[in-house]
Amino acid sequence: MRDSPLDRRKVLLASGAAAASLAGCLSTNSTPPGDAGSDSDGSGNDDTSDGGNSVRPLSAGGSSTVYPIVSGAASVWKANRPAGDEDYWQPSEYGIQTDENLAEYWGGLYGFDDGSGAPFDVTVGLSHSGTGIKKLKNGQTDIANASAPVSAELPEADESTLEKFANHVVGVDAQPIVVSKEIYDAGVTKLTAEQVRKIYEGQITSWSEIDSYSGPDRAIQAVGRAEGSGTDTAFRSNLLGDSKAPMPGLDVRKGQNQKVKSLVEKSDNAIAYMALAFVGGDVETIALSFDGTEYVPGENLADEDYPLSRDLHCYTWEGTSKKEAAFLRLILSDYGQQNFVEPEGYSKLTKERQKNQIDKLPDPER
Numbered sequence: 486m487r488d489s490p491l492d493r494r495k496v497l498l499a500s501g502a503a504a505a506s507l508a509g510c511l512s513t514n515s516t517p518p519g520d521a522g523s524d525s526d527g528s529g530n531d532d533t534s535d536g537g538n539s540v541r542p543l544s545a546g547g548s549s550t551v552y553p554i555v556s557g558a559a560s561v562w563k564a565n566r567p568a569g570d571e572d573y574w575q576p577s578e579y580g581i582q583t584d585e586n587l588a589e590y591w592g593g594l595y596g597f598d599d600g601s602g603a604p605f606d607v608t609v610g611l612s613h614s615g616t617g618i619k620k621l622k623n624g625q626t627d628i629a630n631a632s633a634p635v636s637a638e639l640p641e642a643d644e645s646t647l648e649k650f651a652n653h654v655v656g657v658d659a660q661p662i663v664v665s666k667e668i669y670d671a672g673v674t675k676l677t678a679e680q681v682r683k684i685y686e687g688q689i690t691s692w693s694e695i696d697s698y699s700g701p702d703r704a705i706q707a708v709g710r711a712e713g714s715g716t717d718t719a720f721r722s723n724l725l726g727d728s729k730a731p732m733p734g735l736d737v738r739k740g741q742n743q744k745v746k747s748l749v750e751k752s753d754n755a756i757a758y759m760a761l762a763f764v765g766g767d768v769e770t771i772a773l774s775f776d777g778t779e780y781v782p783g784e785n786l787a788d789e790d791y792p793l794s795r796d797l798h799c800y801t802w803e804g805t806s807k808k809e810a811a812f813l814r815l816i817l818s819d820y821g822q823q824n825f826v827e828p829e830g831y832s833k834l835t836k837e838r839q840k841n842q843i844d845k846l847p848d849p850e851r
Contacts, residue, residue, distance in 0.1 A: 540597060540604055540605035540808065542607065542608055543606070543607045543608070543628070544607075544609075544610070544626045544627050544628070545607065545627060545628035545630060545812075546612065546630060547611075547612060547614055547616065547617025548714070548716075549611055549613060549741040549743065549760070550630075550632040550658055550715060550716055550742060550762070551632055551799065552611050553762050553825075554630075554655055554656060555816070555825075557829070558812065558815055558816050558825045561573060561574075561825075562588045562591075562603060562812065562815065565587055565602055566586060566587050568584045568585060568586065569584075573587065574586070574587040576590065576820075579818065579823075580819070581820070588604060589603070591811050592604035592811045593851070594814065595807035595849060597807075597811060604811075609630075610626070611741070613710075613711060613713055613714035613716075613740065614629075614631045614632055614718070615713030615715075618639060618650075618800065621650070621800055621801075622802065624802070627801065627806075628799050628809060628812075628813075629650075629799070629802075630798070631715055631800055632658060632719065632795060633715040633718050633722075633795055634796075634798070635647060635652070637715075638713070649802060651800065651803075651805050651845070652800055653799045653800070653805070653813050653817070653845065653846075654798055654834065655798070655813075655817060655821075656797045656831040656832060656834065657787065657795070657796055657831060657832040657833075658760055658762075658797055658831050658832075659788075659791055659794045659831075659832065660758060660795060661759065661764060661773075661782060661786060662681055662756065662757075662758055662773055663749055663756070663757050663759060663764060663768045664749070664756050664757075665752045665753050665767070666753075666767040666768075666769055667754070668698070668700070668755070669769035669771065670700075671692070671698055671699050672698050672700070673692065673695055673698050674771055675697070675772035675774060676772075676774070677773070677774045678775040678792060681756075681773070684707055684756060685707055685709075686725070686732065686734050687732075687733040690704060690734065691703065691705060692705055692754065705754060705755075706737070706752055706754045707734050707735050707736050707757075708735075708736065708737055708749060708757035709735045709738045710740075710745060710758070711738050711740040711741075715795075716758065720758045720793070723793055724792070742760045742762070742763040743763060745757050745759045746763045746766070749767075750766050758793070761829075761830045761831060762829040762831060764782075764830070770782035773793070775791075787832040794832075797831065799816070801813075805846060810846040813846060814846055814849075818843075819839075822834060822839065
């Protein structure tokens with residue numbers, strides 16, 4: 486999803502395969518939150534534990550799509566490598582002048598700098614968007630990872646509720662269409678958006694109905710993500726015109742991207758939609774032709790006109806605490822975009838969008 490998401494989807498809307506708003510995917514986290522939604526005024530008063538100076542853990546959870554980004558950042562945060570570590574933390578390469586360890590530097594921007602190591606722990610859970618968003622709303626986690634807007638996951642929520650979710654976009658996913666290796670090897674290296682729509686609507690049921698296919702007659706196994714996942718909501722919004730659109734051609738749903746990948750790898754007749762970070766192995770990404778343009782994996786899936794592109798979100802509740810801001814600033818920085826977003830196959834934010842997202846955070850104390 487882009488800042489103006491509807492223009493590039495007019496053709497699909499006209500043909501009944503349209504796009505609406507994207508939706509998010511969030512996780513459950515079994516670890517109790519530290520101060521979910523606390524300190525939204527930036528006061529810092531609620532960021533310590535009941536026992537004194539020890540800062541409560543920061544909890545995040547939700548989307549399996551966003552999970553690799555946030556989990557990667559949490560791992561590096563916990564490791565708290567010293568400045569100059571050539572594998573993890575060379576601040577001068579990013580225009581940062583400090584000799585502090587990684588987590589101590591980013592935490593210190595907001596006053597978490599007691600010099601005793603990483604200023605607080607970060608735990609990251611995994612489920613999917615709808616669950617994570619609800620847990621954030623209920624005060625059970627600090628950050629909700631989502632692969633689409635909260636408005637799509639909570640379509641019945643009123644404006645006053647939606648306004649309490651603070652949206653932090655951390656990257657962009659070009660959601661690919663994938664097929665089993667046998668299908669790719671038999672000639673299905675690209676499809677039109679209309680063909681994909683007809684497969685999931687049950688109008689195309691056999692691979693032999695695709696002109697480029699040269700293999701033995703095989704029924705199509707259409708694989709989808711679980712309802713409530715941002716990946717599923719985004720796909721139905723963009724290709725079917727409604728986040729709740731029925732898919733009578735769908736054969737099986739899987740709860741996480743990892744499980745979709747495993748199923749497609751084991752099948753010889755599958756097609757699926759999933760997050761770009763999980764492709765590989767015997768899962769082949771195919772080109773998608775849309776509105777006269779062919780979108781090719783590894784070339785232009787990150788183009789703003791690609792109909793299955795979507796923002797990746799980290800939501801906080803009723804503002805953003807200093808503790809949440811310290812961790813999110815790490816991900817949104819040049820360092821974070823290069824080390825946690827790009828290596829997962831996602832697109833970094835443009836410089837303008839990156840600045841806009843950083844400007845949403847509370848001002849650092851130093």
